Every structure is written in structure tokens, then in C-alpha cells.
Amino acid sequence: MALSEKEIEAFLKEPNVAVIATVGPDGSPHAVPTWYEFEKGDIVLHMGPRSLRYGNLQHNDRVAVCIDTRMPPYKAVIIEGSARMDEGTYEGTNSERMRKMAVHYLGEAAGNRYADSIEGQSMVRVRVTPQRVTSWDYGRRDDP
DSSP states (O other), rough: OOHHHHHHHHHHHHHOOEEEEOOOOOOOOEEEEEOEETTEEEEEEEEOOSHHHHHHHHHEEEEEEEEEEESSSEEEEEEEEEEEEEEEEEHHHHHHHHHHHHHHHHOHHHHHHHHHHHHHHHHHHEEEEEEEEEEEEETTTOOO
């Protein structure tokens, strides 16, 4: 059974790992697990400016993001949309956003250590606005 909008929003606020899928210039798929934050209905994530996924997104901004649980009962939300990218560094506001995300995933101590370790590095902030959302909850005996 599909999740309700309220259930999807609650699920996307949990620290589940997302897998972002992009398409290369030659048509080959590329999928990478990553942290994300759910902000005003969008998925926001970060990547390095030399990463393959960044190069793919420069060629084709279409993206799919799969967020799922790793333990039963399995739940998943798959978001298809377009990516908007902003380049910058992990400084100022970007640093605080990354610190918040790191603490969300790693806890206070480890998250702050991680955020401190990447201060000043180049980054690309990617915002994915959903154009299509699919969800399911296997705990409800659903088959997507």
C-alpha cells in the first residue's frame, strides 16, 4: 500500500540513506548512496564538483532518488525529478547546513567531527524537486 503524503513527509525526515541515480552522456546509469535532507518538499543533497554524478547532472538534469529502509518491514519512497545545482564551499551557511545533516546521520559528536573535517572544501548543493513520487510499505502487504 502506498504511503500517505503525511507518512511520506515523516519518512523522508528520518536519517535513511538515499540512492541517487543519474545518467551519463553515453546513456549508462550511475547510482550512489548519499545523505540528504528533506526541505520544503524537495530532496537536498551535496556532492563533490569532480564526482561522476555531478558530471552526469551537467549533461542531463533528470534524476531518480530512492530512499528506503534496510530492515523489515520495508518502506520506500522513489522520487523522480530534475536537479538544480549550486556550487560553493563548506563555509558559512553551507557549513552549517552540512553540520546539521552530519549530526542528523551520525549523532552530535561524530557529526560535528565530520563537519569540521570538511570545512572549506568545494561542494555542489543539489535540490531535487519531485515530479513523480512512488511509495510503498511492505508492512501493509503491498507489492509496488
